[in-house]
Amino acid sequence: MVGILLWVPWCRVFIRYFQTSLSPLQAWVLRGGYMTIDFVTGVMAETIRITLLISAPVLIVGLVVGVFVSLVQAVTQVQEMTLVFVPKIVACLIALVAALPWMMNVLMSFTINIFNNIPTYAR
Numbered sequence: 001m002v003g004i005l006l007w008v009p010w011c012r013v014f015i016r017y018f019q020t021s022l023s024p025l026q027a028w029v030l031r032g033g034y035m036t037i038d039f040v041t042g043v044m045a046e047t048i049r050i051t052l053l054i055s056a057p058v059l060i061v062g063l064v065v066g067v068f069v070s071l072v073q074a075v076t077q078v079q080e081m082t083l084v085f086v087p088k089i090v091a092c093l094i095a096l097v098a099a100l101p102w103m104m105n106v107l108m109s110f111t112i113n114i115f116n117n118i119p120t121y122a123r
Contacts (some may be wrong), residue, residue, distance in 0.1 A: 035121070046110075047110075050106060050107070050110050053106065054103045054106055054107065057095050057096075057098075057099040057103075058092050058095050058096050058099065061091050061092055061094075061095035062088050062091065062092045062095075064091075065087055065088050065091040065092075066084060066088055069083065069084045069087050069088070070084065
């Protein structure tokens with residue numbers, strides 16, 4: 001009997017969690033604030049998403065410049081290994097300078113969100 005009484009509230013939380021599209025933090029607060037595997041996985045997934053989003057502009061520019069220089073090397077038959085590095089470094093630095101305000105904005109909003117929710121995490 002006690003097992004059934006303990007099981008019913010968790011079933012309600014389970015149903016409420018999966019019927020709506022809540023963020024991991026909202027679902028965590030709804031469940032009573034206990035750190036579960038779902039909450040930690042959600043925060044980790046958000047962290048990985050932010051990391052990929054921030055690194056994408058520089059990586060894409062490096063990829064495009066590398067392919068372009070490789071095509072130029074193949075057409076001109078100049079097979080110098082070090083020729084790729086200088087244009088790629090310059091292009092990545094330009095892309096970094098151009099995207100840095102946006103990158104910092106994304107990082108600051110994510111960090112502020114994490115820091116503001118520390119009291120909620122510690123409950």
